[in-house]
Amino acid sequence: xxxPTSVPAWxxxxxxxxxxxxxxxxxxxxxxxRSLAAGWSSELTDLGIGHRxxxxxxxxxxxxxxLLTEELQRAVVGWRLMLVGPLADVLRxxxxxxxxxxxxxxxxxxxxxVERIPVVCVHCRALxxxxxxxxxxxxxxxxRPRTQxxxxxxxxxxxxxxxxxxxxxxxxxGVRHDAEQPVDARAGLA
Numbered sequence: 472x473x474x475p476t477s478v479p480a481w482x483x484x485x486x487x488x489x490x491x492x493x494x495x496x497x498x499x500x501x502x503x504x505r506s507l508a509a510g511w512s513s514e515l516t517d518l519g520i521g522h523r524x525x526x527x528x529x530x531x532x533x534x535x536x537x538l539l540t541e542e543l544q545r546a547v548v549g550w551r552l553m554l555v556g557p558l559a560d561v562l563r564x565x566x567x568x569x570x571x572x573x574x575x576x577x578x579x580x581x582x583x584x585v586e587r588i589p590v591v592c593v594h595c596r597a598l599x600x601x602x603x604x605x606x607x608x609x610x611x612x613x614x615r616p617r618t619q620x621x622x623x624x625x626x627x628x629x630x631x632x633x634x635x636x637x638x639x640x641x642x643x644x645g646v647r648h649d650a651e652q653p654v655d656a657r658a659g660l661a
Contacts, residue, residue, distance in 0.1 A: 478636045478643075479580075482558055487581035490514045495549025497522040497579075498542045500564060502529045502556025504583050511553055511581070522553075529560050539564065543571050555581040559589045559600060566641030575638065589642030590621060590632055597625020598642055601632065620648055 480486055490497075490511060497515055499522060501508035508524050515522045525538050542552065552568050554561045565578055590599045601621045619632040623645065630645030637644055 478634060481580050481582045482562070482585060482636055485582045485585055487555070488579045490518065490520075490553075491551050491579060492518050492520075493549070494520050494551040495547060496520060497551045497553050499524045499553040499555065500535070500538065500542075501526045502554075502560040502583075503527070504555050504581075507555045507581055507583065511555070527556075527560075529557055532563070535560075535564055536567065539567055539571070543568070543573070546573075551577055551579055553579045553581070556583055557587060558582045558585045559587050562589055562636075562641040566639055569638055588632070590623075590630060590645040591637060591640040591642040592623040592625055592628065592630060592645050594628055594647065595623065595626040596640075597623055598640075599624040599630075599645070603632070618648070621645065 481488060487507070494515075497511075497520060499508045499511055501524060503526065505526065508526070512522060512524055523542075525542075527535055527538070539552075552564075552573060554564050561580055561582055565580065568578055569575065586602055588601050588603050590601050591597075592599065599621060601619070603619055621630055621632065622628070623630050629648045631648040631650075633644040633646060635644045636642070
């Protein structure tokens, strides 16, 4: 059966992708999660794969950008970027790495919490952090889908969170909750 969503399992519930045993070297970018980074480090050491661990505070975007730029400049064929931490931080770093030219297969992810999700407004491109119950997104695939609504931090539109994760935008897509209604109906003219 085909998976009808673009949301990987690690973005729905905390989880990790496996280490790539064919990697030449790795950088582990950890958002305050030393134990998970240490577990990956131990596995990489056992495989004889050289690696570095860089620890960031969650939300430290300026340092994240600088470290990613430095690591990407050092990258050689076979290098892997490994991201571990809260979903919002992991998605942002993953989007930056993809924008810089890394392939999705060169990025390995481990999430520690998925309750705070970044939502990208398709109308103004603003990013709004939303708190959600994991079941809300999972329910969109069930027989009784529920829609999560939130107010965009950029344009103040009421957005419906879609079960679609945009890798390049680094978040779930949010569209006006009334986007399928005629404009006259939205304006109260119908």
